[in-house]
Amino acid sequence: KAGVTQTPRYLIKTRGQQVTLSCSPISGHRSVSWYQQTPGQGLQFLFEYFSETQRNKGNFPGRFSGRQFSNSRSEMNVSTLELGDSALYLCASSWVITGQRIESNYGYTFGSGTRLTVV
Amino acid sequence: TQLLEQSPQFLSIQEGENLTVYCNSSSVFSSLQWYRQEPGEGPVLLVTVVTGGEVKKLKRLTFQFGDARKDSSLHITAAQPGDTGLYLCAGAAIQGAQKLVFGQGTRLTINP
Numbered sequence: 001k002a003g004v005t006q007t008p009r010y011l012i013k014t015r016g017q018q019v020t021l022s023c024s025p026i027s028g029h030r031s032v033s034w035y036q037q038t039p040g041q042g043l044q045f046l047f048e049y050f051s052e053t054q055r056n057k058g059n060f061p062g063r064f065s066g067r068q069f070s071n072s073r074s075e076m077n078v079s080t081l082e083l084g085d086s087a088l089y090l091c092a093s094s095w096v097i098t099g100q101r102i103e104s105n106y107g108y109t110f111g112s113g114t115r116l117t118v119v
Numbered sequence: 120t121q122l123l124e125q126s127p128q129f130l131s132i133q134e135g136e137n138l139t140v141y142c143n144s145s146s147v148f149s150s151l152q153w154y155r156q157e158p159g160e161g162p163v164l165l166v167t168v169v170t171g172g173e174v175k176k177l178k179r180l181t182f183q184f185g186d187a188r189k190d191s192s193l194h195i196t197a198a199q200p201g202d203t204g205l206y207l208c209a210g211a212a213i214q215g216a217q218k219l220v221f222g223q224g225t226r227l228t229i230n231p
Binding site for chain 2: 004031033035042043044045048055056058090092106107108109110111112113
């Protein structure tokens with residue numbers, strides 16, 4: 001069973017540029033979440049998508065956006081990159097049980113991440 | 120804002136010793152999850168504890184959820200070099216956003 005696949009693994013961009021990261025969830029997983037991991041702040045929630053709709057959003061500026069496609073694959077975009085955006089971006093998928101109130105209790109499967117360096 | 124405080128942040132011990140990592144909050148969580156992360160990889164789920172007072176064992180690892188569902192601990196007995204890694208606790212909210220709040224992590228080093 002294939003895991004969560006994130007591409008690319010590494011990326012170097014210049015300040016002011018924009019970047020798009022891709023995530024393919026485990027087959028059958030319909031919820032995709034994105035997290036930013038930095039040494040100073042740890043893992044912080046960016047947003048979560050389910051059935052092509054953004055259900056939840058963290059406290060990040062509007063430069064961070066995402067979307068989900070009908071096959072559950074997701075992309076996140078960061079526009080006007082800043083040095084502080086350098087981080088490991090992690091995608092996580094989970095199995096949503098219809099009618100289950102606390103879906104998060106079932107845990108998440110993370111991808112290996114995309115290491116973004118902004119210079 | 121829900122916060123999880125994890126301690127210690129760094130721990131370096133000898134092979135064979137026991138250790139405990141703590142995860143504390145003033146907030147109540149629906150569940151506490153523990154993940155382990157290797158360098159260059161994403162976190163891997165070790166366990167989810169859901170019921171207050173719940174204890175789960177995974178070989179030499181014992182996880183406990185506090186009675187009030189505000190804290191959790193991870194105890195490792197007879198630590199081995201293969202246990203080296205970053206251990207993260209994460210809480211799922213009682214209501215609202217389906218997301219995890221992560222602790223800062225404990226970087227564990229087991230010396231042979």
